[in-house]
Amino acid sequence: MPSFPFxxxxxxxxxxxxxxxxxxxxxxxxxxxxxxxxxxxTEAGKVHILDAHCPxxxxxxxxxxxxxxxxxxPFHHWQLDGxxxxxxxxxxxxxxxxxIRSWPVREVNGQIMLYFDQTGGEASWDFPAFPExxxxxxxxxxxxxxxxxxxxxQEFGENGMDVAHSPILHGQQTLSSRTEHVRAEGQHFQxxxxxxxxxxxxxxxxxxxxxxxLEVNLFGMGCAxxxxxxxxxxxxxxxxxxxxxxxxxEEWSEINSLLAMKKLGxxxxxxxxxxxxxxxxxxxxDQDIPIWETKRYRExxxxxxxxxxxMQFRRWARQFYEPGGTAEEAxxxxxxxxxxxADPG
Numbered sequence: 001m002p003s004f005p006f007x008x009x010x011x012x013x014x015x016x017x018x019x020x021x022x023x024x025x026x027x028x029x030x031x032x033x034x035x036x037x038x039x040x041x042t043e044a045g046k047v048h049i050l051d052a053h054c055p056x057x058x059x060x061x062x063x064x065x066x067x068x069x070x071x072x073x074p075f076h077h078w079q080l081d082g083x084x085x086x087x088x089x090x091x092x093x094x095x096x097x098x099x100i101r102s103w104p105v106r107e108v109n110g111q112i113m114l115y116f117d118q119t120g121g122e123a124s125w126d127f128p129a130f131p132e133x134x135x136x137x138x139x140x141x142x143x144x145x146x147x148x149x150x151x152x153x154q155e156f157g158e159n160g161m162d163v164a165h166s167p168i169l170h171g172q173q174t175l176s177s178r179t180e181h182v183r184a185e186g187q188h189f190q191x192x193x194x195x196x197x198x199x200x201x202x203x204x205x206x207x208x209x210x211x212x213x214l215e216v217n218l219f220g221m222g223c224a225x226x227x228x229x230x231x232x233x234x235x236x237x238x239x240x241x242x243x244x245x246x247x248x249x250e251e252w253s254e255i256n257s258l259l260a261m262k263k264l265g266x267x268x269x270x271x272x273x274x275x276x277x278x279x280x281x282x283x284x285x286d287q288d289i290p291i292w293e294t295k296r297y298r299e300x301x302x303x304x305x306x307x308x309x310x311m312q313f314r315r316w317a318r319q320f321y322e323p324g325g326t327a328e329e330a331x332x333x334x335x336x337x338x339x340x341x342a343d344p345g
Contacts, residue, residue, distance in 0.1 A: 003297045004152045008250045009033050009116055010320035012187075012220035013127040015244035015256060017112045018143075022047060027071060029062030033116055034249040037103070038062050042069040048082035049103040049114050055086065056098065109133050110141065111244065113222075118321075125187050130225060132240045132260050139270055141242060144257035144278045147285060151292040153221055153245040153253045154317060159288060160216040160224060161191055163308035169291070170284050173199055180213070182309045184316040189218040191309060197230060199280060212236065218313075221320050222246060238262035239277055257281060 016030050017039060027040035029052060036052035038061045050071065052060055059075040066072070070079040070087055079088040084102035089095055104115035104123040109130050115123035132138045159165075163177040174195055181192040196211040212229040219225070226241040242258040259278050264270045303310060 004154070005297070005299060006154075006321045007118065008152055008247050008253075009118065010153075010221045010317075011115075011117045011119075011124075012222045012320050013106070013113045013115050013123070014222040014246045015111045016049065016114050016246065019047075019107055019110050019112060022112065025066045027062060027064070027066055029060075032114075032246055032248055032254075034247075036060070036062070037114075038071065039112060040066050040071045042066060042082070044069060046082065047105055047107050047112055049105045049112075050080065050082075050084050051100040053100065054078060054080070055100050109242075125220075127223075128219060130240075130242070137263055138240070139261045139263055139274060141240075141258040141260040142274055142278065144241075144259045145255075145282045145285070146257070147255045147289065148248070149253055149255065149289055149292055150251055151253055152297070153247055155292045155295075156243065156245045156253070156255065157189075157218050157221065157224060157317065158310060158313055159292075160218070160226070161308045161310045161313045163193055164306050166195070169287050171198075173197060173280055173284065177214075179308050182312055184312065187220050187319075189313060189316045191216040191218075191313075193308075195228075199230075221317065237264075237273060241277070241281060255285065257285075 014032070016032060016037070017028060022028055022039055022041045024041050024045050025043045027038055030037050030039060038050050038052045039047065040050075041047050043066065046069070050061065052062060054061055054073040054075065056073065056076060056078050059073050061071055061073055061080070064072045064074040067079055070081045072079050077090050078086055080100065081087045082102060083099070085099040086095055086097070101120075106113045106115075106127055108127055110133060113127050117123070133141065163179055166174045166177040175198050176196045178194050179191065180194055181190075183190040193214045193216070194211065195214050196209060199210070210230060210232055212231040215227040217225045217227070222245050224243040224245070226243070228239040228241065230237045238261065240260045244256045246254045246256075248254055259274060259281065261270055261274045261277070264273070301310070
């Protein structure tokens with residue numbers, strides 16, 4: 001991707017599929033990071049991710065099938081276990097020492113996550129489980145929308161820092177935005193904003209302001225969990241909007257989104273408000289896409305005081321491009337401190 005001065009594949013956790021897409025004893029082929037991978041769930045229910053081609057003669061394993069705790073190549077029935085090692089050959093007296101790459105995988109929040117490392121190493125941090133999943137006071141996470149966008153995934157996280165563009169580009173939704181707090185700690189970056197909304201027009205007849213906090217939480221370069229609270233007098237709506245960002249190849253990236261809402265007393269009203277929020281979210285991303293696909297990345301942008309914590313985000317993100325880097329080292333690289341904020345209470 002010529003306009004970005006760094007790899008399209010930072011070291012981080014990335015979503016490859018929803019858990020429900022991979023039933024026991026099934027496999028799935030996906031294309032990410034400029035290559036094909038095979039996901040399979042063993043008969044015992046464990047998920048593994050391997051490079052797609054057999055070490056024997058290069059047959060695509062996605063054409064094969066799951067046998068017990070291994071995947072079987074369709075060409076000669078070599079069987080490879082979850083570590084990518086050959087464990088059985090039906091016609092050989094001695095199993096050869098052969099294998100392919102096995103990728104670090106974690107199944108959490110209803111998703112199958114892969115850790116991509118530029119150096120081929122193991123995961124240096126663990127992807128968190130979000131408490132909203134399965135919580136009795138929250139709705140299920142509904143599948144929202146999926147996009148395939150011609151840009152680098154860093155644009156998605158950076159977009160959540162740019163408070164100035166919201167009321168301009170997304171004026172149908174937001175009247176004003178401002179940064180309240182910023183925090184960078186390890187692989188977690190948090191940006192707390194205050195939004196004034198122009199949605200819910202009937203409610204605005206009874207309240208002078210429809211507003212509330214929006215908390216953007218980034219977990220590495222592959223995930224954003226946005227908590228949004230819309231307050232109207234003593235009534236409030238709480239949403240959790242989950243975005244997964246995954247590089248497809250050197251030019252294209254993918255966004256998958258899910259949305260949940262804190263339950264109201266009326267289940268139908270909860271569902272209808274979830275659907276409205278999903279539609280609002282889709283419109284917002286659709287408006288961003290032409291900007292992302294045509295803009296040029298400025299390493300040293302000319303920013304002003306209302307633009308939001310764009311450079312703080314970039315300093316934090318640097319750790320995912322530098323092998324072995326940490327958030328503290330990334331921030332120290334240009335003398336800037338890692339930011340933190342006190343609990344706003």
